[in-house]
Amino acid sequence: MSTATTAxxxxxxxxxxxxxxxxxxxxxxxxxxxxxxxxxxxLISYGTIRFSTNGWPDPNVVFQSFPGLGSGLPLMFVSLxxxxxxxxxxxxVLAVKAGHEMNKQKVVINLIWxxxxxxxxxxxxxxxxxxxxxxxxxxxxxxFLNADGSQSSTNFTNYFFTITGFHGFHVFSGVIINIIMLxxxxxxxxxxxxxxxxxxKAGLYWHFVDLVWVFVFTCFYLI
Amino acid sequence: MEHSEVVHxxxxxxxxxxxxxxxxxxxxxxxxxxxxxxxxxxxxxxxGVMATKLTIVVLMLAKAYYIVGYFMHLKHEIRNLIMTxxxxxxxxxxxxxxxxxxxxxxxxxxxxxxxxxxxxxxxPGLKKEHGAETKGAVHEExxxxxxxxxxxAVHQ
Numbered sequence: 221m222s223t224a225t226t227a228x229x230x231x232x233x234x235x236x237x238x239x240x241x242x243x244x245x246x247x248x249x250x251x252x253x254x255x256x257x258x259x260x261x262x263l264i265s266y267g268t269i270r271f272s273t274n275g276w277p278d279p280n281v282v283f284q285s286f287p288g289l290g291s292g293l294p295l296m297f298v299s300l301x302x303x304x305x306x307x308x309x310x311x312x313v314l315a316v317k318a319g320h321e322m323n324k325q326k327v328v329i330n331l332i333w334x335x336x337x338x339x340x341x342x343x344x345x346x347x348x349x350x351x352x353x354x355x356x357x358x359x360x361x362x363x364f365l366n367a368d369g370s371q372s373s374t375n376f377t378n379y380f381f382t383i384t385g386f387h388g389f390h391v392f393s394g395v396i397i398n399i400i401m402l403x404x405x406x407x408x409x410x411x412x413x414x415x416x417x418x419x420x421k422a423g424l425y426w427h428f429v430d431l432v433w434v435f436v437f438t439c440f441y442l443i
Numbered sequence: 444m445e446h447s448e449v450v451h452x453x454x455x456x457x458x459x460x461x462x463x464x465x466x467x468x469x470x471x472x473x474x475x476x477x478x479x480x481x482x483x484x485x486x487x488x489x490x491g492v493m494a495t496k497l498t499i500v501v502l503m504l505a506k507a508y509y510i511v512g513y514f515m516h517l518k519h520e521i522r523n524l525i526m527t528x529x530x531x532x533x534x535x536x537x538x539x540x541x542x543x544x545x546x547x548x549x550x551x552x553x554x555x556x557x558x559x560x561x562x563x564x565x566x567p568g569l570k571k572e573h574g575a576e577t578k579g580a581v582h583e584e585x586x587x588x589x590x591x592x593x594x595x596a597v598h599q
Contacts (some may be wrong), residue, residue: 239524271546352554365568438503443496
């Protein structure tokens with residue numbers, strides 16, 4: 221607090237990062253920006269096709285099952301998935317924070333919780349995909365009718381499986397990255413390095429996965 | 444080495460921030476879900492549904508703001524970094540507007556000039572795979588049909 225903001229540094233005079241972050245973190249930001257464009261292109265394509273079609277299936281009819289509780293429960297399962305991902309994002313924040321404090325024990329615990337959250341989310345998605353597949357939905361197959369009762373095309377399932385699949389693949393990569401972070405933490409790699417900055421980069425990626433889910437959840441399940 | 448290049452401008456205490464942002468995100472999600480449930484009772488395609496969907500999109504953007512700003516810490520970075528990330532992403536405003544407009548226009552053009560497309564999209568669906576619910580051509584029928592159908596658990 222007291223040492224802060226003496227004089228504004230001249231960011232563009234060279235000798236330091238004009239963005240005031242280390243190289244790896246800046247590159248992670250740029251990667252995530254490009255990834256945002258990829259996801260954005262997918263979702264915009266989905267939106268364009270949906271806007272150019274007269275009928276579209278009602279998500280509350282398509283997604284209405286909950287494992288062990290049967291069907292007729294729209295929005296319930298996906299809410300659970302959403303909360304799992306939000307909570308795992310929070311534990312990731314706590315892991316990054318613990319890294320700042322050089323608190324190895326806390327980093328380990330929070331990383332483990334984040335990994336569990338990611339794995340739980342993937343498990344939920346696997347269940348949902350299996351369930352939909354059993355109902356006859358897959359790429360190129362759509363058993364669901366449009367909300368107005370008319371025959372629907374396979375656009376709906378194609379987009380659903382492609383986009384949630386691409387997001388699920390990101391979650392999977394995120395879990396792998398977090399597991400690597402956990403192993404490195406346990407091996408004292410960051411202790412020896414003197415900082416836990418790498419966990420911040422993994423954290424950025426993990427929050428991005430959560431961020432994308434906010435959009436996927438809204439576009440496919442809510443509206 | 445790379446660490447030393449970074450100037451620590453301020454050290455804000457984010458103990459409460461994490462908790463508060465978590466609460467905000469949870470609250471926004473709950474409101475979204477409440478709107479989602481409310482929408483089920485509305486007439487399909489009505490103005491109320493459109494308004495609700497618009498509200499949900501606004502809430503979605505609010506959630507995105509909190510995740511990027513606080514969890515990803517962008518709000519506490521210096522202006523240069525904020526700009527280099529958010530300015531390119533502003534292209535999305537144009538992308539979304541242009542593409543959705545185009546999709547909608549394509550639909551209208553086809554409905555007006557392509558009878559086959561229009562008639563085909565009004566053919567009642569017949570197909571019913573196991574597990575998938577049948578839907579009548581009229582929305583009201585579906586509402587009532589849903590209750591007494593009371594399907595058993597769809598587990599295979």
